[in-house]
Amino acid sequence: MNTSYDMVICGGGLVGATLGLSLAHLPLSIAIIDPTPSSHRATRTDDRTFTLSLGTKRALTTLGVWPLIPAASINAIRRIHVSDTRGGFGFTHLDAGEIGVEALGYVTESGALWDALRAALARTPITLITGTVRAALRRDGRHDITVDCAQGPQTLTARLLVGADGTASAVRALAGITVLRRSYGREALVVNCGVTRPQRDTAFERFGAEGPLAALPTGRNQYTMVISQRRADDLLALADTDFLKRLQALFGERLGTFTSAGRRLSFPLALVRARTPVGDGVVLVGNAAQTLHPVAGQGFNLGLRDAAALADHVARAVKRGLAIDSPAVLAAYARARGTDTGSTMAFTDRLVRIFAVDGGLAATARNVALTLIDCLPGAKQGLARQTMGLKGPVASILRGVRP
Numbered sequence: 001m002n003t004s005y006d007m008v009i010c011g012g013g014l015v016g017a018t019l020g021l022s023l024a025h026l027p028l029s030i031a032i033i034d035p036t037p038s039s040h041r042a043t044r045t046d047d048r049t050f051t052l053s054l055g056t057k058r059a060l061t062t063l064g065v066w067p068l069i070p071a072a073s074i075n076a077i078r079r080i081h082v083s084d085t086r087g088g089f090g091f092t093h094l095d096a097g098e099i100g101v102e103a104l105g106y107v108t109e110s111g112a113l114w115d116a117l118r119a120a121l122a123r124t125p126i127t128l129i130t131g132t133v134r135a136a137l138r139r140d141g142r143h144d145i146t147v148d149c150a151q152g153p154q155t156l157t158a159r160l161l162v163g164a165d166g167t168a169s170a171v172r173a174l175a176g177i178t179v180l181r182r183s184y185g186r187e188a189l190v191v192n193c194g195v196t197r198p199q200r201d202t203a204f205e206r207f208g209a210e211g212p213l214a215a216l217p218t219g220r221n222q223y224t225m226v227i228s229q230r231r232a233d234d235l236l237a238l239a240d241t242d243f244l245k246r247l248q249a250l251f252g253e254r255l256g257t258f259t260s261a262g263r264r265l266s267f268p269l270a271l272v273r274a275r276t277p278v279g280d281g282v283v284l285v286g287n288a289a290q291t292l293h294p295v296a297g298q299g300f301n302l303g304l305r306d307a308a309a310l311a312d313h314v315a316r317a318v319k320r321g322l323a324i325d326s327p328a329v330l331a332a333y334a335r336a337r338g339t340d341t342g343s344t345m346a347f348t349d350r351l352v353r354i355f356a357v358d359g360g361l362a363a364t365a366r367n368v369a370l371t372l373i374d375c376l377p378g379a380k381q382g383l384a385r386q387t388m389g390l391k392g393p394v395a396s397i398l399r400g401v402r403p
């Protein structure tokens with residue numbers, strides 16, 4: 001096995017795989033390290049669906065991934081109904097037609113997306129190593145990286161080490177990059193539920209005392225429900241029939257009756273941001289760099305834009321004959337990501353906080369905000385463009401070209 005690479009990507013999840021695919025055509029030797037050996041990971045352990053933005057669809061199309069996702073695993077959202085379950089008159093509709101786009105987003109099964117990324121990677125020269133990065137030491141301009149593999153520890157070397165290893169990033173810790181972290185004091189419970197009156201193309205975002213509740217249409221008679229709760233344990237412990245009754249009470253009758261519930265999974269909710277996305281020969285992307293509340297379905301969409309921007313900076317360095325790990329290249333990448341990361345994090349955080357406060361004045365402000373958004377087409381377009389990932393400079397793969 002080759003042990004010397006230009007770039008090692010620690011983490012072959014959604015963002016690490018996207019980064020690898022964005023760079024695979026360049027004259028670089030790249031390895032991706034992930035403990036998950038092969039396909040179907042998500043279908044076995046993760047029943048989530050993700051809302052992918054228009055920008056993400058474009059990027060995945062450029063990389064040849066989108067056609068590999070079975071059509072039955074993708075459903076276009078054309079309307080989003082946003083409301084407050086604590087009464088009042090405020091609600092808003094976002095409508096793809098009003099904004100002049102084909103869809104506001106695409107609900108995609110995470111397992112199908114994972115498999116498509118892995119299938120696309122298998123067609124590239126990138127080396128996929130099954131293992132866990134345990135240590136990394138930078139000396140003489142290269143990292144010595146220790147990987148725990150089934151057959152024992154292996155040492156690799158790389159010029160550039162990318163941390164695409166999620167919220168608890170080992171690379172971030174090894175590089176000594178600290179984080180700003182704030183817990184929302186809530187957990188997200190995710191479950192796929194059958195309903196009697198599905199609206200194929202409409203997603204719902206309802207804000208209640210416990211936090212937001214999202215209902216994402218899968219295109220069948222099923223919705224993925226993402227429920228924010230102080231303690232998900234209570235909902236996890238209920239028998240299916242009792243759980244469905246609770247869900248019905250929380251969501252109401254708009255989708256008819258909830259008839260079935262799949263596996264229930266819970267995730268802690270926190271806002272985490274690395275103080276910097278770059279270190280000495282190190283870059284963080286995706287959840288390793290920032291983790292968001294899932295209220296607006298932005299985490300992967302934002303992480304993909306990290307990968308897309310990093311691919312542009314690395315490609316430019318290669319074309320100019322510069323070292324891909326040079327401080328100037330990494331600093332330029334960090335500068336380029338500042339605005340998008342900051343505004344997307346602020347947008348999702350504001351959404352959660354505006355709707356978290358109970359009480360008369362807060363309720364009035366919320367309802368006025370929702371009604372204003374509904375009445376002002378400009379506000380709606382701003383909201384939609386933010387969530388579609390098309391604000392600010394757009395990286396190559398989101399424009400349909402490889403860097």
Ligand SMILES: Cc1cc2nc3c(=O)[nH]c(=O)nc-3n(C[C@H](O)[C@H](O)[C@H](O)COP(=O)(O)OP(=O)(O)OC[C@H]3O[C@@H](n4cnc5c(N)ncnc54)[C@H](O)[C@@H]3O)c2cc1C
Pocket residue numbers: 010011012013014015016033034035036048049050051052131132133134164165166167169170188190226267285286287288294296297298299300301302303
């Ligand atoms: C309930 C919920 C709903 C969500 N819905 C949406 C949505 O609709 N749309 C959206 O855009 N985002 C959504 N997100 C966010 C999205 O899940 C994440 O932003 C995205 O998965 C981050 O991808 P990643 O590749 O950066 O990290 P991860 O998906 O965490 O992948 C990290 C990878 O690194 C590997 N790894 C970890 N440690 C090591 C190590 N030491 N060595 C080697 N490999 C390692 C792991 O095995 C994993 O494969 C949601 C999140 C939650 C919790």
